[in-house]
Amino acid sequence: MTDRAFNFNAGPGTLPVPALQQAARDILDYQGLGLGIMEMSHRSKEFMAIAEQTESLFRELLGIPNNYRILFLQGGASSQFFMVPMNLLAPGTTACYLNTGTWSAKAIKEARRFGTVDVPFSGEADNFRRLPEPTDYTVAHGCQYLYLVSNNTIFGTQFSSFPETDVMLVADMSSDILSRRIPVERFGLIFAGAQKNLGPAGVTIVIVRDDLLDRVADSVPTMLRYKTHADKQSMYNTPPCFAVYLVGEVLKWVKAQGGVEAIEQRNEEKARLIYEMIDSGDYYRGHAEPSSRSRMNVAFNLPTAELEAKFVAAAAKQKMIGLKGHRSVGGCRASIYNAFPVEGVRHLVAFMQRFERENPA
Template sequence: MKKVYNFNAGPAALPKTVLEKAQQEFLNFQNTGMSVMELSHRSEEYESVHVKASNLLKEILEVPDTYEVLFMQGGASLQFSAIPMNFLHSNNIANYILSGSWSEKALKEAEKIGNCHIASSSKDKGYSSIPSAIQLSKNPAYLHLTSNNTIFGTQWREFPVLPANVPLIADMSSDILSRKIPIEDISLIYAGAQKNLGPSGVTVVIISKQLLEQCHKNTPTMLNYQTYAENNSLYNTPPTFSIYMLSLVLEWVKEQGGLTYIEEKNHQKAQLLYHAIDLSEGFYTGTAKKDSRSFMNVTFTLPTKELTQLFLHQAKEKGFVGLAGHRLVGGCRASIYNAVTLESCKALVEFMDNFQSNNR
């Protein structure tokens, strides 16, 4: 088999042992004679998968009993609409922190629903850092932020502290399950699965029961969070295979030692790459300010576009996949989600060092 180092930004690398287990069970899940994709979502066999995924997520993330875990579809992009449709009422204002392209898109959708306010932004700095100096509007319905910015390589280290009556909503699509987070300080967390949780297809929502009670009664059924909470995310056919894969990934995380181990390993990987960038004497330049650097997406540039293209070409020949920066910003990006190994990062650093030596 061809040796590949997968640094894709999403869909991203999955643990090899997870893929191997899925392969073993693919044609005959738990002696049913069927693939998990063929099972009825009302069957006992699938129900056990569904419940296990939910329970493992609650256990690993230490989700309080005052929260519900929901499985939805449509990715994080559908949540951009669902959130204001549920919680942005006519007498309130939705507050957004702009830290990159995804938060801009979330705001754009909310503006179609009701009144919005930009509470903070780092757009004037090219989104090279996490915004500061948050200024809430009057009658805030909620404050929305994107915890990790895949395109610009920035990440919130700590979440803002808000008045008790202002829900904090976080898009954690690209760093959920990568570190310990204070669930009780965030009223709603949502995440598309295709970074750390599993393959694309399922979106995880963790929502406080208190906020759940505030869902607008006229929200369309499949966008209303209460629909999922009241029906154990089984109102209609869920993305069964994606939830099955999510359960296997969660088992893997638990076997690795949980979030304590995962977070330590992610820091090691990020520090390895940032160290190589900082010691390159300007050959590689990190695009994010040091105090805002992401532990999930390491973004950097080379001195010229020609060198960048040569770097990416030679990297691909060596088996490094997914290192091109997002089309909006160019440059390079190494996405080092949970399943990306320390060995892969060491191999990339070795390649970067050799490339610099040969192209001074």
């Protein structure tokens, strides 16, 4: 589909064209039933089969062990900021949070409503330009879990490896889930909003270890317990049916590409092309320190704010949309999630080269 724009938005992000084309057909009529995917009962055998296949594909692609449950929840990743401590942080106990950006700061604020939060590392003083090295912090004895955000969309940073600790890891992987292989067995819980790499906004996927389901206090409302949804296979109430369906179509596409390993290689190539352009001179300056750079979100600045505004406007005229950086960082940001094509990155790099020639500082 040559008339599609290159979507550099941080979220919702671009989706695979084959998945969108299949959805376009199924919205009107799903497999000859005479009704569309958004009109079906979530308890029909057809939708139950969709949900089961989606969960099975997700488990297969990420290598999720059998002692983990996969939940399809609503409320966005932001609801997990309070659901995690409500379910895992008992009164009188402590959790450790690494403050590496906006989303971890919001999670810290919510967690403090339920228990004590220790923040052994914060990158705020340096405007979150880097992620911590193992020697930068110490996890307090007795912490219930160590919480981290694996990829920071706003500041363009990403953990290249995860902390080595005896404390259970909990991670917000909303913006890099399925972009690379991850050691799921090292985490007690992982959650991700779908709208970056998995599908449309509206569903949040939670991967939670079985033994954690019974930790929840009796005072936690029914709908906010992971166990409620695990016991009912995410069907305690009406799930976000269309979002779950489209996640399944995206997972089929990922598998057809060669799985997570192939997606990871392509993501590395896309990021390398842009960072090589940034590092080729002084005109473009990356926000994140090289050791902390994200493969999903490339945040960068030009010599002046005026040139940045001109860059974003000129790129939009060439059907490259969503390149304006977040207000807390300014500048520009190229979000290149799983379904973003390598062709679009090459198009951007060529544009960056021309823009620098035609607009000297």
